[in-house]
Amino acid sequence: MSLGMHSDKIKEFIQKRKEAEKGGGEDKILAQHGKGKLTARERIDLLLDQGSFVELGALTTHHYHEFDMQSKKFYGDAIVTGHGTINERQVFVFAYDFTVLGGTLSQMGAKKITNIMDRALQVGCPVIGIADSGGARIQEGILSLDGFADIFFHNELGSGIIPQITASIGPSAGGAVYSPAMTDFVIMVDKVATMYVTGPEVVKTVLGEEVTFDELGGAMTHAEKSGVAHFVAKNEYECMDYVKTLLSYLPQNNSEEPPVVLNDDDPNRLDNNLINIIPDNSLQPYDMKQIIHSVLDNNVFFEIHELFAPNVIVGFGRLHGKTIGMVANQPMVLAGALDIDSSNKAARFIRFCDCYNIPIITFVDTPGYMPGSNQEHLGIIRHGSKLLYSYCEATVPKITVVIGKAYGGAYIAMGSKNLRTDVNYAWPTAQIAVLGSEAAVKIMNRKELAKAKDPEALKKQLVDKFSDKFANPYVAASHGTIDTVIDPAETRPMLIKALEALANKRDKRLPRKHGNINL
Ligand code: HXC
Numbered sequence: 001m002s003l004g005m006h007s008d009k010i011k012e013f014i015q016k017r018k019e020a021e022k023g024g025g026e027d028k029i030l031a032q033h034g035k036g037k038l039t040a041r042e043r044i045d046l047l048l049d050q051g052s053f054v055e056l057g058a059l060t061t062h063h064y065h066e067f068d069m070q071s072k073k074f075y076g077d078a079i080v081t082g083h084g085t086i087n088e089r090q091v092f093v094f095a096y097d098f099t100v101l102g103g104t105l106s107q108m109g110a111k112k113i114t115n116i117m118d119r120a121l122q123v124g125c126p127v128i129g130i131a132d133s134g135g136a137r138i139q140e141g142i143l144s145l146d147g148f149a150d151i152f153f154h155n156e157l158g159s160g161i162i163p164q165i166t167a168s169i170g171p172s173a174g175g176a177v178y179s180p181a182m183t184d185f186v187i188m189v190d191k192v193a194t195m196y197v198t199g200p201e202v203v204k205t206v207l208g209e210e211v212t213f214d215e216l217g218g219a220m221t222h223a224e225k226s227g228v229a230h231f232v233a234k235n236e237y238e239c240m241d242y243v244k245t246l247l248s249y250l251p252q253n254n255s256e257e258p259p260v261v262l263n264d265d266d267p268n269r270l271d272n273n274l275i276n277i278i279p280d281n282s283l284q285p286y287d288m289k290q291i292i293h294s295v296l297d298n299n300v301f302f303e304i305h306e307l308f309a310p311n312v313i314v315g316f317g318r319l320h321g322k323t324i325g326m327v328a329n330q331p332m333v334l335a336g337a338l339d340i341d342s343s344n345k346a347a348r349f350i351r352f353c354d355c356y357n358i359p360i361i362t363f364v365d366t367p368g369y370m371p372g373s374n375q376e377h378l379g380i381i382r383h384g385s386k387l388l389y390s391y392c393e394a395t396v397p398k399i400t401v402v403i404g405k406a407y408g409g410a411y412i413a414m415g416s417k418n419l420r421t422d423v424n425y426a427w428p429t430a431q432i433a434v435l436g437s438e439a440a441v442k443i444m445n446r447k448e449l450a451k452a453k454d455p456e457a458l459k460k461q462l463v464d465k466f467s468d469k470f471a472n473p474y475v476a477a478s479h480g481t482i483d484t485v486i487d488p489a490e491t492r493p494m495l496i497k498a499l500e501a502l503a504n505k506r507d508k509r510l511p512r513k514h515g516n517i518n519l
Contacts, residue, residue: 020058020075024099032099037170037192038236040080040095040103043130047093047167047240048084055082057112064106067139074100078133079109081116086244089252092120095130098170102134105175109137110147117154124253126163128243131180131193132170148175155182160355162253165246167239168193168229171213181228184352185304187242188219188229195222195229223307227341230304245302249316249323250356257357258323265297267320267496274488278429282404282471285331288313288363291403292326295319295492301326304349309341314349316358320496325353328363329414331404338410339370340383347386354394359499362415365404367436369413382518388412389517391419395509397502399423399495402430402473402482417481422505423498425491426473426482433470437463440470 004010023029023039032039038046044053058080061073078100083092094113096103113129120127136144158164164183172180172195180186180195188195196217203209203216215221222229233239251258271294277286293299296317303315311333315326327346329336353360369375369384391398391413399422400415411432415421426432434440441462442449452458469475476482486494 016059016075023076023080023097024074024101028099037098037132039099040097040130040132043095043167043169043236043240044080044082044084044093046237047128047130047243048086048091049088052084053082053093054084055080056116057081060108060112062106062108062137062140064140064143069139072101076100077106077108077112078103078137079105079112081112083116083119086247089247090123090125091128091247092116092125093128093130096133096170096176098132101137103132103170103176104134104137105144105147105151106137106140107143107147110144110150114150114154117151117158120162121154121158124162124255126165126247126250126252127158128165128167129180129183131166131168131172131176131195133172133176135172135174135176145175148179151179152182155179159184160254163247163250163356165243167243168195168219169236169239170194172196173199177217177228185230185246186222186228187231187233187239188222189233189236189239190219192236193219220307223305225308227305227308227345229308232307246316249302249318249358254355254357260321261318262321263297263318265320268493270489271295271492272489274491275427275429278404278427278488282429282431283335285335287332288328288330288336288365288403291363291491292317292328295495296324296326297321305345309339309345311336311339312342312346314346319361319492319499322499323358324495324499325349325358325360326363327360327415329366329410331365334370336366336405337368337370338366338384338387338413339375340378340380343380343384343387343413347390350387350390350394354390354396357396359397359399359502360391360394360415361495362398362400362421364400364402364406364411364414364430366407366410366414367405368408368410384409384413385518387414388419389515391415391421393515393517395505395507397422397499397505399498399502400425401486401491401495402426402432402476403488404429404431405436406430406432407436408434417483420507422502424481424483425486425494425498426476426484427488427491428473428485429488430473430476430482430485431467431471432473432476432482433466437466437471440466 078097081094166180166183166186168188177195194213194217219232223232231242301317313328417424449455473485
């Protein structure tokens with residue numbers, strides 16, 4: 001910049017801008033790098049298209065004077081906010097700056113975050129938050145708590161209108177965990193990110209329990225056990241790739257369609273090998289992901305929540321260039337039975353797809369909801385019914401393919417016709433019945449079996465008879481709850497044709513404030 005007239009003012013401006021770019025200063029940047037972490041601005045540069053970032057609020061400071069805080073003022077006040085593009089699509093972004101007072105949230109920091117959330121909401125584009133924070137700035141007390149409350153309010157305000165994604169790359173303590181939890185997707189960097197409401201020290205004091213940061217709230221813990229994390233990234237670079245890939249499947253907001261990404265995969269492509277994936281003995285497991293990969297464009301499936309409740313599979317793919325949300329049972333894990341975690345996982349994914357105009361494809365092979373006092377006592381009724389609720393509520397195009405077992409409540413839950421699924425296909429290998437043959441015979445023929453001379457022989461005879469009659473798709477087809485029994489080889493073209501037929505689906509419900517999903 002030429003200094004010319006007003007040179008003092010320009011010098012002052014340059015000086016302030018330089019200072020702001022340094023966040024908490026050189027030492028803190030070195031310390032951040034020393035922990036193998038990038039700074040907030042470096043992260044934003046990694047995420048956004050080169051040169052597209054425009055920072056807003058770079059010269060913000062806090063205005064707090066207790067606890068000698070006037071001597072700890074840093075431009076930006078621990079949050080970097082602004083806008084830019086990812087693959088040429090507009091996004092708003094905020095990143096906690098750990099080099100400033102541990103990335104803690106102040107009143108002004110919260111104001112910066114909610115400012116960009118307001119802008120994003122008004123223009124209808126995604127918000128990406130990069131978390132690395134000690135939580136509420138203790139010195140600011142209630143002001144900081146109020147700041148978090150404001151952010152939570154904005155998370156809710158944007159929910160279902162603009163996609164919100166969290167990249168968790170450092171500690172997220174206290175209040176800093178709940179905002180990510182209210183976003184649509186959380187990516188955590190392994191061995192770097194931690195998320196917990198109260199840290200190991202408090203846990204030890206209150207409960208006497210010794211636990212490390214990583215065990216308590218590390219990426220793997222949240223990916224496998226709590227389900228807070230949808231993805232585990234090996235490092236910050238992979239983390240940003242996850243954000244970019246996710247966004248590539250999503251529309252900018254709920255009033256748009258997802259982007260169409262044309263490719264050269266033939267929409268009429270058949271796969272004659274698909275039938276061979278299903279074992280002769282339906283009690284034997286197989287990998288549902290083989291079928292999912294086979295039907296999708298270029299065999300690409302972007303799985304979400306891969307490590308959490310793997311008895312159900314959810315994720316995005318494309319069919320003839322259009323984004324679809326896939327929900328499928330996984331016979332390899334717990335025989336594909338539906339339990340509490342898998343019901344929650346699938347229900348949340350279905351609701352996300354419904355918010356953002358993403359058609360839902362369901363592949364079914366499940367023996368039912370998981371029995372047992374453990375699941376009953378933890379609330380399988382309450383949680384399992386979320387799956388029913390979310391399928392009923394979804395008005396996007398819905399297509400179900402019954403591949404193997406579809407028994408009882410799980411048959412109903414996995415996108416059955418009467419939950420208002422638009423098109424229901426079945427493979428010839430489908431078994432659609434109220435119960436598995438063995439269980440059905442034990443109940444229906446209990447007295448006969450008790451009296452029989454050779455109960456085993458009689459049971460086998462009755463089971464075979466029941467199986468012949470009901471372990472097929474044809475009874476359901478005769479009642480019209482299966483529209484078409486299809487050749488497995490033609491699953492891909494049949495899905496694409498159905499999606500084309502349903503492209504202009506309209507399904508308006510009566511106005512209401514919101515439903516009361518059984519949380
Ligand atoms: C003020 C904080 C702070 C906080 C960290 N710092 N957390 N300052 N308020 N909440 C400061 C440190 O004093 C230090 O300042 C700098 O940030 C870096 O922190 P370190 O501890 O040196 O870094 P590190 O060893 O990497 O540990 C990071 C950490 C740890 C794991 C996040 O700082 C920590 O446990 N902090 C407390 C986390 C917490 O309990 N937060 C809850 C807040 S209450 P100097 O000047 O030395 O560099 C809350 C309630 C919300 O959030 C409820 C919502 C529902």
